Amino acid sequence: MKYIHLQQQSYIQGPYRVTSIREQDMLAIKQWRNEQIDVLRQSQLLTNEDQMLYFSHIIMPSFTDQATRIMLFSFLLNEELIGYGGLTNLDWINKRAEISYLLKTERSREANTDQYTADFSAFLSLIQKIAFDDLELNRLYTETFDIRPLHIQILQNNGFLLEGRMKEHVFIHGRFVDSLLHGCIKEYYEHVEG
Numbered sequence: 001m002k003y004i005h006l007q008q009q010s011y012i013q014g015p016y017r018v019t020s021i022r023e024q025d026m027l028a029i030k031q032w033r034n035e036q037i038d039v040l041r042q043s044q045l046l047t048n049e050d051q052m053l054y055f056s057h058i059i060m061p062s063f064t065d066q067a068t069r070i071m072l073f074s075f076l077l078n079e080e081l082i083g084y085g086g087l088t089n090l091d092w093i094n095k096r097a098e099i100s101y102l103l104k105t106e107r108s109r110e111a112n113t114d115q116y117t118a119d120f121s122a123f124l125s126l127i128q129k130i131a132f133d134d135l136e137l138n139r140l141y142t143e144t145f146d147i148r149p150l151h152i153q154i155l156q157n158n159g160f161l162l163e164g165r166m167k168e169h170v171f172i173h174g175r176f177v178d179s180l181l182h183g184c185i186k187e188y189y190e191h192v193e194g
Contacts, residue, residue: 001063003071007134016122018073025074026055029084035105038172082107096139117154124158132186139185145170146178160184
């Protein structure tokens with residue numbers, strides 16, 4: 001399926017491709033979310049039933065909803081699923097959205113610095129193209145727990161500016177952790193792309 005707001009179902013950059021999220025990927029995504037729960041705003045493990053209900057009640061209607069608040073994509077490298085993400089908390093009036101992103105667990109480990117950098121940079125580039133060029137949004141933003149220095153550096157290397165720090169915002173592994181807010185506006189993206 002294709003989101004009604006988009007010109008195309010898939011977007012390509014070299015060997016990377018994002019495509020409107022596929023039902024066949026939902027159980028792999030559930031597994032990755034459960035394995036990486038510490039970096040997500042998810043408080044409990046997901047079951048297969050949770051994931052199927054989410055897909056049928058939230059994702060499927062989003063493809064045809066003019067006012068959808070979510071657009072998710074399967075993220076592929078050489079046609080192999082390596083992650084997913086997209087635009088959440090879409091606000092059509094204020095032309096902004098939050099970026100969601102998660103890689104396959106083994107690809108997201110800190111030891112895979114070059115690989116993670118290449119994957120996340122390609123994803124950000126594709127999502128910026130979708131958001132700014134096709135959807136004509138003005139602003140993208142992220143929230144990242146301050147336990148992910150590589151993730152934060154990649155955001156900053158791809159045009160996202162640190163806009164704020166929420167002190168001791170989440171409790172992870174027995175301690176409070178800050179949450180960092182980054183943003184990118186269309187004007188900056190067009191300046192870099194142009």
